[in-house]
Amino acid sequence: MSFQVGQAVEVEVGDVAQGGWCVARPAGQPVIFVRHALPGERVVARVTEVTTRFARADAVDIITPSPDRVRPPCPYAHPGGCGGCDWQHAALPAQRALKGAVIGQHLRRLAGIDREVIVEPMPGDHDAVAVAEAAHGPVTSLITARGGTPGLGWRTRVQFAVRDDGVAGLRAHRSHEVVDIDDCLIAHPDITDLGITHRRWADATAVEAVAGSAGPGGESAERAVIVTPAGRGRHAPAGRRLAARAASRAERGGTRRGGPAADKQRGGGVGPVRSVEREQDWAAMVPADAVLSRAPGGLAPIRGRAYVRQYAAGRDWRVSVGAFWQVHPAAADVLTAAVVSALEPRPGDGVLDLYCGAGLFAGAVASLVGSDGAVIGIESDSAAVRDARRNLREWPWVRVHRGDVAGLLSRGGLPTARLCVADPPRAGLAREVVDYLCGQGGAERFAYVSCDPATLARDLGMLIERGWTLEALRAFDAFPMTHHVECVATLVR
Numbered sequence: 001m002s003f004q005v006g007q008a009v010e011v012e013v014g015d016v017a018q019g020g021w022c023v024a025r026p027a028g029q030p031v032i033f034v035r036h037a038l039p040g041e042r043v044v045a046r047v048t049e050v051t052t053r054f055a056r057a058d059a060v061d062i063i064t065p066s067p068d069r070v071r072p073p074c075p076y077a078h079p080g081g082c083g084g085c086d087w088q089h090a091a092l093p094a095q096r097a098l099k100g101a102v103i104g105q106h107l108r109r110l111a112g113i114d115r116e117v118i119v120e121p122m123p124g125d126h127d128a129v130a131v132a133e134a135a136h137g138p139v140t141s142l143i144t145a146r147g148g149t150p151g152l153g154w155r156t157r158v159q160f161a162v163r164d165d166g167v168a169g170l171r172a173h174r175s176h177e178v179v180d181i182d183d184c185l186i187a188h189p190d191i192t193d194l195g196i197t198h199r200r201w202a203d204a205t206a207v208e209a210v211a212g213s214a215g216p217g218g219e220s221a222e223r224a225v226i227v228t229p230a231g232r233g234r235h236a237p238a239g240r241r242l243a244a245r246a247a248s249r250a251e252r253g254g255t256r257r258g259g260p261a262a263d264k265q266r267g268g269g270v271g272p273v274r275s276v277e278r279e280q281d282w283a284a285m286v287p288a289d290a291v292l293s294r295a296p297g298g299l300a301p302i303r304g305r306a307y308v309r310q311y312a313a314g315r316d317w318r319v320s321v322g323a324f325w326q327v328h329p330a331a332a333d334v335l336t337a338a339v340v341s342a343l344e345p346r347p348g349d350g351v352l353d354l355y356c357g358a359g360l361f362a363g364a365v366a367s368l369v370g371s372d373g374a375v376i377g378i379e380s381d382s383a384a385v386r387d388a389r390r391n392l393r394e395w396p397w398v399r400v401h402r403g404d405v406a407g408l409l410s411r412g413g414l415p416t417a418r419l420c421v422a423d424p425p426r427a428g429l430a431r432e433v434v435d436y437l438c439g440q441g442g443a444e445r446f447a448y449v450s451c452d453p454a455t456l457a458r459d460l461g462m463l464i465e466r467g468w469t470l471e472a473l474r475a476f477d478a479f480p481m482t483h484h485v486e487c488v489a490t491l492v493r
Contacts, residue, residue: 002030003055007047010063013037016098018106018454020086020483021056030054035173036079038066038090039098046079049174056174068094073152074185076170077481082181083173085481092125092151096477099485103475106453111461119475119485123330125150151480156188156211157327166200168207186481188329190221194286201285203230203278209288210321212308213329222308224290224321226299227282292321298383307387312336312360317391319358320383326486331478335449335488336364338474342447342490343419348372350417352443354405354433355379355424359388359398361447365419366395373397376414378405406432409441416442421449428455438466448489456487468493 003009011024013034021033024045031054034045042064045057058079062069072078072088087095096119107113160168161178169178183192190211201207206228214221283291283303290304299306299322310317310325312332319325326332339361345351345368353362356377366375377392377400379385385402392398401408405424408414410432420443422429428450429437437443446468450456460470472490479485 003032003047003050005047005050008060009045009047009057011043011045013039013041013043013059015039015105016101018102018483024057032057034059035086036060036089037062038069038094040064041066041069066090066094073149076179076181080172082170082179082184083175084170084184085186086483088481092121092477092480095151095480096121099477099483100475102483103453103457103485103487106457107460110454110457111464113457113460113464113470115470115473117473117475119477121150121477122154122328122334122480124154125477125480152185153187153189153192154328154330154480155184155186156191156213156329157208157325158184158187158191159206159208160196161206162201162204166202166204168197168199168201190223194223194225194288196225196286199285201227201282204228204282205230206294210308212319213311214309215311215316222290223288224292224304224306224308225282225286225288226292226294226321227279227302228294229278290321298322306383310358313364315363317358317360317363318387320387323381323384323387324357326478328478331476331486332360334476334478335486336360338476338488339421339447339449340364340368342472342488343421343445345369345373345419349419350415351375352414352417352420352441353377354409354420354422356388356400357381357384357423359391359400361421361423361449362388362398362400363392363395365421366392366398369397371397374415374417375399376401376417378403378408380404406430409433409436412440416440418442418444419447420445421447423449426452426455428452429459434459434462434466437463438468444493446491448487448491450487450489451484453485453487456489460489460491463491 011026013022013024015023016039017023021035022037022039024032024034033056035058037043037059043059044061046060047055047057049056060079068091069089070091074088076082077085077088100117100119103117107115161171162168163178167180169180172179181197188211191209194209196207196209204227208226210224212222279293279302291302292299293302307318307320310319313336345365347370349369351365356362356379359377362375362377375398377388385400388400468491471492474488476486
């Protein structure tokens with residue numbers, strides 16, 4: 001018997017699955033992956049998609065709730081609502097347990113490892129956490145330190161989709177539909193204060209907001225906004241002209257942070273809404289330090305500069321607006337401490353930092369290996385390479401190579417390194433990287449930072465099969481309310 005889209009089915013919910021789903025196995029019927037449910041619950045699930053092997057559904061009525069169920073703090077976290085969060089209906093400890101269970105499933109299935117995984121809360125989400133403080137002193141920008149709610153207000157990079165009528169919102173789950181929201185509760189306050197969802201964005205298809213982080217001196221964090229024009233290429237010439245104007249304004253003293261209050265009113269109706277005309281008006285709409293346009297050739301500054309300052313590991317880092325940086329304000333400190341602990345660097349060590357980004361991990365180990373050591377970073381993104389070279393210039397024994405990690409390792413010529421760290425994209429390690437680590441690389445300790453449990457488990461299986469031993473595995477709830485999780489695996493040989 002097969003299901004039909006829109007059909008309501010009463011089911012007993014079983015184990016959690018990757019992606020924010022739970023699995024229901026009705027007798028004699030296909031498996032159903034149910035969203036908005038928790039293990040052990042009895043729910044009425046409305047089918048949203050049917051394939052030849054399984055169905056997807058939303059829990060629309062909770063008959064027997066789990067003790068871990070809570071009222072979602074966000075009014076848009078419900079079936080048919082915003083798709084950005086997966087676990088707002090679960091208490092934070094339960095969310096971490098669910099993520100640990102998913103990691104354990106992948107380890108058993110893909111790597112043959114039977115291991116319990118405890119997902120650690122981030123500073124600000126649990127009073128007893130002092131993961132990064134032991135290595136770097138007090139962690140800045142904690143959510144609760146700002147009077148916020150644990151699990152909320154953490155996301156320092158948010159991409160909003162824009163409807164044809166100029167409304168900026170977030171997409172529904174597995175859909176192109178844009179949900180008109182007031183504010184995103186997991187967005188950092190510095191993002192919310194930009195008022196992006198309270199303005200009309202004519203001639204745009206997306207608006208991305210990025211917040212930097214300030215050091216302990218109390219400076220204001222820098223903020224940038226990236227606007228993707230409708231048709232992109234059609235607006236590239238305008239973007240270049242506006243970039244020139246911005247440079248001219250900067251020479252005359254630039255513009256100050258600040259801007260008009262939000263014009264879009266909520267509650268008793270919609271008040272006056274500012275209409276914008278392409279990039280000139282976008283630049284004036286938000287109180288960001290920089291506004292950029294996404295053109296086919298990259299990001300074109302309209303106003304301000306193309307990077308923000310991030311504070312982590314006791315110092316400032318320059319990070320290009322379009323480059324990668326951890327989105328939880330405590331994650332850079334926490335992961336850096338975990339990587340240094342995994343590598344155990346000593347004076348004179350050689351270190352290879354694969355997918356090095358803006359140079360965070362390379363910088364953390366540079367002072368520990370000293371001038372008798374060597375640190376080599378490899379990164380493919382040109383903006384990130386520029387950032388890394390600038391961020392690491394105080395250590396002459398650090399070099400950063402631009403290029404594809406797999407290609408550079410395959411060509412050889414790199415010095416041997418006793419220590420290696422990798423923080424690859426979600427796709428995980430390329431086969432050539434695994435071959436290098438298991439062959440001529442010479443590494444004895446490897447710290448593997450991963451945001452995808454499936455590719456992590458796959459790669460761990462290959463590495464263990466070829467001589468590496470998994471010494472430790474830590475997991476961090478760097479993305480509360482979502483199904484995402486960050487892991488740091490320590491391997492030795």
